[in-house]
Amino acid sequence: MAAVSWKEILLLTGLVVGCYWNSLSCGFVFDDVSAILDNKDLRPATPLRSLFLNDFWGTPMAEVTGVVGRAELLSSIFLLAAFLAYTKSTGADNSIVWTPIALTVVLVAAATLCKEQGITVIGICCVHEVFVAQGFTLPMLLDTLRQVLQGKDGFPYAVLQTLLKLIVLIISTLLLVIIRVQVIQSQLPVFTRFDNPATVSPTPTRQLTFNYLLPVNAWLLLNPSELCCDWTMGTIPLVESLVDLRNLATLVFYTFLGLLAYHSLRYRHSSARTVIMALSLIVLPFIPASNFFFPVGFVVAERVLYVPSMGFCVLVAHGFKIISHKGHLKKISWLMIGVLLTTHAVKTFKRNWDWESEYTLFTSALKVNKNNAKLWNNVGHALENQNNYAKALQYFLQATRVQPDDIGAHMNVGRTYKNLNKSKEAEDAYLVAKSLMPQIIPGKKYATRVAPNHLNVYINLANLIRANESRLEEADQLYRQAISMRPDFKQAYISRGELLLKMNKLTEARDAYLRALELDRTNADLWYNLAIVNIEMKDPSEALKNFNHALELSPRHKLALFNSALLMQESGEPKFWPEANRRFLTYVEEEPEDANGYFNLGMLAMDADENAAAERWMRKAIGLQAGFRSALFNLALLYSQSRREIDALPVLDELLRHHPEHIKGLILKGDILMNHKKDTHGAKACFERILHMDPTNVQGKHNLCVVYFEERDLPRAERCLEETLALAPKEEYVRRHLSIVRGKMAALSAAGQPLTSAEGSTATAKEENVNRVEESLVSSQSDKRTKVKSTKEIKDIEEKRAAALKRLEEIERILSGD
16 A cells, blocks of 8 residues: 555545535535435434344335445445455465454445445455455466366475465355345335336346446546436436447457556566556446446446445556656646646536526536426425425426326326315326326236325325315225235325215224334334324223333424323323423424413413412413414413413403303303492303304303392393293203292292392391302202302302313313314
């Protein structure tokens, strides 16, 4: 290995920093979103073992995943480290040093975990061992093999050492391959003609195109002037004939590669060794992406040229070294290398700005290639993420024109029409996409012929039409069709479960979610949805278990936090309240602008008789959501229960200003006005307003009767109570109060006093008893005792009535979604 001075290190570091410093201001784009932002493997709650079972995107490798996508840079670091370790495996006396070999095996495994092409470093080590460390040329190697086969001589000791080292590396390679195959359950990834059109093309188109892609990649290394983030679909037209002029590029490539290989394999000098190692770095790491052994999900991918570019740079540097040592070419060679470095540095710096955002990235790609429908789609996605649906639609429609049979493009058109509230156009687009799906072939699995994301056309179409209550069965049929095409299609089970829940088919909904959980037990949303089904099935204990499962997987799952806490609160079990309070507090940390979280904290505080805290939380909720019905009513109720009835009145006024039809608010206001403000006129207006909205409201009617009694209009109070009894003939308290009024009327008649009077009352003991009766008349329907109530008993009844009203309000809030 050549020694590197600190000046050279500083020069290289400065050059790299200068080229890439502007990339620090760029955002996460393209694959970064899936690989980083949405990758569950990067979250603290994910078990460590999942890193070895899932791919780069956090998807289980046993499902439909690509052979590429791991980090090229990280893989390359381990690849180079493995190669450097292997170069130390030969001692000064040509003996085997096993420690570097063991380290090489570990580093190869690390490189392979980062990206599958990392395993090709084994081949690079083999080339180094044979042609560099042992100094063989191809003629020498063939001659040695011929002599051994003819029995003229045994294996030389050096050859035996080489074979032993290589056998260890090859066995390690096979073990890694076996483990990899076991992880993906012996299934190759599924790609479509949209990803790599040549893979489904007939002979000789497939072979000619795959071979032509080699000079295309070589040209990208030689002249990276037109770079594109995505080379799939129609980026490079197929080579369909032997007379296609592009075959000449293939011929020139193989000729040049053959000459380099011939030179490097035939001679032993240092130049040949440099070239053979450069070629091994170029060729071997590229083999997994060459389509020669298995199809890949792209036509060209610049990222797979990262390691080959190292070998290419070695060739360029070696050529520069040779030329610069020729006296008459020394100056011009330095000028050329200076121009090369400068132009490439400027190009790199400029290219970094293309990666600033997804919009800039994909629009820059369209400048290079307008025949790739995926690029039009991706610009549309970038605009869609900015909520610019009208402009996004233009790009999606252009994608369908560039590639009329692109299912994904038609799906994008449908989704955008839906976002623009054009349901008819959206359905038409989805139906076009659905018509492009492959037809049933008896005995053949769909999984081998359909890209999983294309199956979403059934999900999207079903989600669209199920908004129409008359088409729920049609939507269910679409979900079932998607499941029949791919029984492990998890999203279909999830969406169907939601639909079945809407159709009140609770058992089937539960079964759908249980089937989805068989496919993915680490999905917190699935456990949450199952808990919702349990609630609908009146099984709160099972619902709480499933909410807890969701929170074990995702401790800050907002919906699970909120609804599990609500379930604990509604259970009425004080032992659950501390945990419910903790979950609501965590929820408001996640959603600090959601008034519902603070409201429910207030309700918990009310249940625990923590009035100050309850008032604080209710005020916070009202501050975030003006006119918050439930918070306003319960705050008023809290004041009423705390003997702060006067404070409750402005809260009730605000409630009724926003919700003038709020009957319980009117009842509470009327009670406070009558019992604490002695404002019978105001109370009467409240109760009359209730009866105007609902003439059959028993409580409002009964309390209006009490107002008539307070006004000493006994005949009207009698008629009112008779009408109330007709509405609720089984309510004994109404019958009892009617009897009291009639008794009062009889007493007044016997005393010769008028039955209607606006003047107070006389101070007789009998009238004092009647006054106590008046207080009992104002009580709620729960007051069904027959004797006159003491002040303490009346207070207890008032508190029970307030609690009953509060629970009714909570039930209303849950049912109405407030």
